Every structure is written in C-alpha cells, then in structure tokens.
Amino acid sequence: MTDWFARPVLHVTDVDASIRFYVDRLGFSNPWRFEEDGKTFVAQVERQGCALILSSHWPEKVGKGLMFISLNVEPETHEAAVAALDALRTELEAKGAPVKDGRWGYRLLVVDDPDGNQLFFNYPNETASKRGNRPFELTSPVRRLGVSRCQYCKLAPKSGVPPPFIVAIQACNFSLPIFQNFPQDCR
Numbered sequence: 001m002t003d004w005f006a007r008p009v010l011h012v013t014d015v016d017a018s019i020r021f022y023v024d025r026l027g028f029s030n031p032w033r034f035e036e037d038g039k040t041f042v043a044q045v046e047r048q049g050c051a052l053i054l055s056s057h058w059p060e061k062v063g064k065g066l067m068f069i070s071l072n073v074e075p076e077t078h079e080a081a082v083a084a085l086d087a088l089r090t091e092l093e094a095k096g097a098p099v100k101d102g103r104w105g106y107r108l109l110v111v112d113d114p115d116g117n118q119l120f121f122n123y124p125n126e127t128a129s130k131r132g133n134r135p136f137e138l139t140s141p142v143r144r145l146g147v148s149r150c151q152y153c154k155l156a157p158k159s160g161v162p163p164p165f166i167v168a169i170q171a172c173n174f175s176l177p178i179f180q181n182f183p184q185d186c187r
Contacts, residue, residue, distance in 0.1 A: 007044065009053040010117045011061035015040040018054045021114050025097040028052075070122055085109055088121065113162045117170030 012018040013031070022028040022045040033043035042055045056062075071088070073080040087110055087179055094097050102108035107123040 001176045002067050005051075007051045008065070008067055009055050010065040010067070010113070010115075011058055011063070012056055012113070012117070013059070014116045015043050015054050015056050015063050017114060019043050022052070022054070026092060026111065026119075027095070033034060041175050065117035066120065067162065068120045078124045085123055089103055109182070 009130060010018075019030050019033070019040070023030055026047065028045035028047040030045050033040050035041070041057060044053050045054060052067065071081065071083045071084050089099055094109065098112050100110050100112075102110035102120065104120065104122075106125045109121040109123070111121075112120040113114065113119070
C-alpha cells in the first residue's frame with residue numbers, strides 16, 4: 001500500500017513576505033523554496049506535520065485559501081483539546097499573529113495571513129448535535145478513518161450493524177464530522 005501526502009497550496013502576493021509571516025508569527029519552518037532571478041516563486045512551510053505550499057504563480061487566486069487544521073492531543077479529551085488550542089492562541093498572540101474567534105457550526109480559532117488566506121483551528125464540537133442535554137463530539141484523532149465512539153457511554157458499533165455514531169470523513173489534517181442517529185441507550 002502507498003501512503004499519500006497532501007500539501008495544500010496557498011496563493012500569496014509575495015512569497016518571501018509570507019514565509020516571514022508563517023515562520024516569525026506562526027512558528028513554521030521553511031525547508032525549501034524555489035527562486036529564480038532573486039525572486040521566490042514557491043516555498044514550503046511546515047509545523048508539526050502540517051505542510052503548506054506558498055505560491056505566487058496564480059495572482060487571481062491570491063487570498064482565497066482556507067485550511068482546516070486539527071490538533072492531535074493526548075489524552076484525547078475535550079479538556080485537553082481546549083487547553084491545546086488555548087495554548088496555541090496564547091503563543092500566536094504573543095508573536096503578534098492576527099488571531100480571532102470564528103464559528104462554522106462550532107467554535108474556531110481563526111488566523112488570517114497577510115493575503116487573506118485563512119487557517120481554521122477547530123475546537124471540540126460542543127453544540128452541533130445534542131440528544132437531550134448530552135453533547136456528543138468527535139473523539140477519534142485526526143488521520144484515523146472510521147467510526148467514533150459516544151463521548152458518554154463509549155459504545156462502539158457491532159459488526160454488521162450500521163453505526164449509530166458520529167462518522168468522520170478525514171483526509172490529511174482535515175476532519176468533517178457527519179452526524180447520524182445516536183444510540184437510544186446512551187446515558
């Protein structure tokens with residue numbers, strides 16, 4: 001089996017200025033860049049498994065990028081995930097990064113780069129789906145395909161039974177929860 005490695009392209013006006021922003025403000029490193037006649041046209045920045053390509057090749061696409069980034073945390077708890085994102089916010093704000101709150105059905109930490117490309121860091125889902133007053137959330141780590149367990153009863157699907165749980169479609173560092181029927185006996 002062959003593993004895939006995806007690197008999204010963010011279109012920027014000035015690659016060198018964007019490298020400085022991602023390295024100085026967001027804590028990325030810059031492993032390579034392509035220069036011609038003293039001007040940088042393409043570069044890669046990366047941080048903790050998140051690799052982004054910065055390119056000035058298509059000016060009509062500048063500032064239209066949106067990247068979802070999820071953090072893998074140990075232990076896999078709601079509290080640990082919130083603490084990790086709060087710590088990231090504190091780190092980025094201390095470096096002068098433009099950090100703001102956002103929502104897309106759930107709470108987000110949003111960073112806009114100098115060209116308007118956006119990085120969305122998702123907080124654990126607290127309100128998108130509830131059964132009574134019992135919140136459910138995606139508890140499986142990013143990059144793992146499959147069915148998540150209920151946060152409260154930890155029920156897992158039985159073999160051959162359609163999963164009545166949260167199913168995650170995940171690719172790269174992006175996760176999209178799809179809400180289905182929840183267990184009737186969840187307590």
